[in-house]
Amino acid sequence: MKATVLALLLGLLLAVPAYADSASGGGDVHVAQTLGDRELTVTLRRVTGVPGPLHVDVLTHAGSPAGTLRLSITGPGTASATAVTLGGPGSYGGDLSVDAAGRWELALDDGQEVARIPFVVAAQPVSPPEKAVYLGFLFAGGCLLAALVVATRARRGWWAFVPVGGAVAGVAVALTGAVLSTSLPLPPLPGVQVDADSVNTTSPYQLAQPLTSDYSRQPVNLALSASSVVTGQKLLLSLALSDGATGRPVDDLMVHDSALMHLIVIGPSAQLWHLHPIRVAPGKFQVQLTFPVAGHYAVAAELARIGGGVQLVRSATGIDVSGASVAVAADSSGTHVTVPDFVAGQPGTVDAHVGSNLQPWLGMLGHMIAVGPLGSGGAQAAPVWVHAHSMGGDMTGMAMAAGSMGGLMPVNGDSAPDETVAAYGPDVAFTYTFPLAGDYQAWIQVERNYRVETIPLTIHVAAASVAGQGKHSVQARLVGTGTVELDVTPSAGATVSVQAVQPTTGYSSGVVPAVATDVGTFRVTGLPLMTPGQWEIVTTVRDQSGVDEHVSPVTVTG
Numbered sequence: 001m002k003a004t005v006l007a008l009l010l011g012l013l014l015a016v017p018a019y020a021d022s023a024s025g026g027g028d029v030h031v032a033q034t035l036g037d038r039e040l041t042v043t044l045r046r047v048t049g050v051p052g053p054l055h056v057d058v059l060t061h062a063g064s065p066a067g068t069l070r071l072s073i074t075g076p077g078t079a080s081a082t083a084v085t086l087g088g089p090g091s092y093g094g095d096l097s098v099d100a101a102g103r104w105e106l107a108l109d110d111g112q113e114v115a116r117i118p119f120v121v122a123a124q125p126v127s128p129p130e131k132a133v134y135l136g137f138l139f140a141g142g143c144l145l146a147a148l149v150v151a152t153r154a155r156r157g158w159w160a161f162v163p164v165g166g167a168v169a170g171v172a173v174a175l176t177g178a179v180l181s182t183s184l185p186l187p188p189l190p191g192v193q194v195d196a197d198s199v200n201t202t203s204p205y206q207l208a209q210p211l212t213s214d215y216s217r218q219p220v221n222l223a224l225s226a227s228s229v230v231t232g233q234k235l236l237l238s239l240a241l242s243d244g245a246t247g248r249p250v251d252d253l254m255v256h257d258s259a260l261m262h263l264i265v266i267g268p269s270a271q272l273w274h275l276h277p278i279r280v281a282p283g284k285f286q287v288q289l290t291f292p293v294a295g296h297y298a299v300a301a302e303l304a305r306i307g308g309g310v311q312l313v314r315s316a317t318g319i320d321v322s323g324a325s326v327a328v329a330a331d332s333s334g335t336h337v338t339v340p341d342f343v344a345g346q347p348g349t350v351d352a353h354v355g356s357n358l359q360p361w362l363g364m365l366g367h368m369i370a371v372g373p374l375g376s377g378g379a380q381a382a383p384v385w386v387h388a389h390s391m392g393g394d395m396t397g398m399a400m401a402a403g404s405m406g407g408l409m410p411v412n413g414d415s416a417p418d419e420t421v422a423a424y425g426p427d428v429a430f431t432y433t434f435p436l437a438g439d440y441q442a443w444i445q446v447e448r449n450y451r452v453e454t455i456p457l458t459i460h461v462a463a464a465s466v467a468g469q470g471k472h473s474v475q476a477r478l479v480g481t482g483t484v485e486l487d488v489t490p491s492a493g494a495t496v497s498v499q500a501v502q503p504t505t506g507y508s509s510g511v512v513p514a515v516a517t518d519v520g521t522f523r524v525t526g527l528p529l530m531t532p533g534q535w536e537i538v539t540t541v542r543d544q545s546g547v548d549e550h551v552s553p554v555t556v557t558g
């Protein structure tokens, strides 16, 4: 009897408990900063434990002067500082230490200006089911030890079954916790979904009150410190962001496309500045600018507030520049750009053959900025401002191949390749649907050898010929990886093509023709549905009656 009980107990003790994984603590944060004459990418590496080290990398681009940057952090714990000496283009690192969870601020001081980057350090969260796992196994272990003692000491062996019963209950609680911990939703991320405060950064599962509504924000007003300036003069432009409802400074910006703010300035003779103003105080950003040519400059800021989505905030004034114009050297490059015959309301793909060894800039292979249709008011009055991203070269076919955006996707919570990986190209493609007919000024931006290349181009968009009558019915369903099957009625004489769009990321594929497989059934393969989530399958049906468009939502699982 005793031997049986002992064998049973030993077996239970030797069974190693499998603890559920805790939630990933987030990845590295990349923040582009135009600090003085330097274009920098500041990377805050993931803090794996508190207290612990915070490694900061400062990447400089071609043309950035050498020198020393002082880095310091202030926040809920002890302040920490270090210095980073910058040389030629490349990455330079420094170590700081973080000893408390909460909202911190990293200051980058070049001796003249100080950029202040807010960041959130969240405590390693332990979910309630995970706690049940730990406590259940702890209780079971205690009971088993008690059972061992009872089994060896007690005169009647069956007394040992009482603590064994407790151990079984403990294991049951732990196993239930382990099962639940994989299926329970994560708490809202502080600094991303909700404001970071002292409660949710130290214990994210402890919500002060249930979130019953969305946490979206009011629109932002953008005010510029100067609206007229002289050519050739160095202007320190201040940008004030205030909340449209309260008037308070806006200080809940999230890092979006690797920057707190992307500033787009468009000059009178098709010059583009794409800069990343430094944050100097809550709601206050600044950047240095020199205008070479007299005329009007249109200004817009792209930013994202917590729960507010990405906003393009256009300055109502822009900047008027007077004085003598200075000759601007064109960014000549051997790039060959293929621009399709765009039609308003229909997607088209601009393909730029820019060559190899491209580095991801701001987490993307390529950026396309466009304004239009251009009339007498220029960019300031243009109704459409575009900032599209490239998913890679050939997006219509087997886009998962090497060199495509697929390689830029983070895997298993790791960080995506950063600017030091010069492995992309030679083609970058941008698919966009221009809503209005007319002429657009556009620029494609890519990075190579730590230098951002800007390629200007013009795009003509023709007016749509026949409007859709909505007389077709279309059913789209995902039947395999990148394969969509479509039921189209009526289908006689119809040409069917498909585009995949992911609204949350802004990715859109090229247009892929569908092949008829049966009467009324069409099939598309090789759609680059590369990230899991909600996608839209946009189907265009053409026949004698005109063009007809349908949108079917599909969910891609990872």
Ligand SMILES: [Cu+2]
Residues within 6 Å of the ligand: 259, 261, 262, 263, 274, 275, 276, 362
């Ligand atoms: Cu930007």
